[in-house]
Amino acid sequence: MTRLIAGTAGGRRLKVPPGETTRPTSDRVREAVFSALDAADVLEGARVLDLYAGSGALGLEAASRGATQVVLVEAARAAAQTARANVAAVGLPGVTVVAERVERFLASPGAALEGGWDLVFLDPPYAVESSEVATVLGALVPLLAPAATIVVERSSRTAEPVWPGEFSDVRQRKYGETSVWTARC
Structure with a gap:
């Protein structure tokens, strides 16, 4: 079990997907990431895209802290x-789940949002190749709002993602086996 850290649904417990293919973001890492996002005033009213959503914990945390629209994209059945069960149990408005491969979703008309996405979480399974992460980052560029924030979570053993030229102010933080990169578009 994991839980939402803060906001209107803070303390609510979330289920995690069965099996070993999904690696939930630890409460410690989520708390650090969201503290930084709160300090940067990124969350209030944000439109959030949570790619490789797993249980939906990152997107639901964003909704709990003031994001108005959250889409959780997850291909694993x-x-x-x-994620759907967690969305229903938490009951926050504006959160939807899309059961589709990330690449397919990003190429679909449903990925385009008027004004663009303000915040994107990219937390693929550690087994996902760096080249696939680079492809996803490139596909995101035309879908983002001006000054959008991107958060990428990977293994600390993985090289830094290859960022398209539109991204800047890249910062890395390490939390044990987890590295988190944050960038602005």
Whole structure:
């Protein structure tokens, strides 16, 4: 079990998908990431895209802290079902789950949002190749709002993502086996 850290649904417990293919972001890492996002005033009223959503913990945390629209994208059937159950249990408005491969979703008309996405979480399974992460980052560029924030979570053993030229102010933080990069578009 994991829980939402703060906001209107703070303390609520979330289910995690069964099996070993999904690696939930630890409470410690989520708390650090969201403290930084809160300090940067990124969350209030944000439109959030949570790619490789797993249980939906990152997107639901954003909704709990003031994001108005959150889309959780997850291809694994069991993980998407868990995310849907968590969305229903938490009951925050404006959160939807899309059960689809990230690449396919980003190429679909449903990915384009008037004004663009303000905040994107990219937390693929550690087994996802760096080249796939680079492709996803490139596909995101035309879908983002001006000054959008991107948060990428990977293994600390993984090299820094290859950022398209539109991204700047890249910062890395390490939390044990987890590295988190934050960038602005």
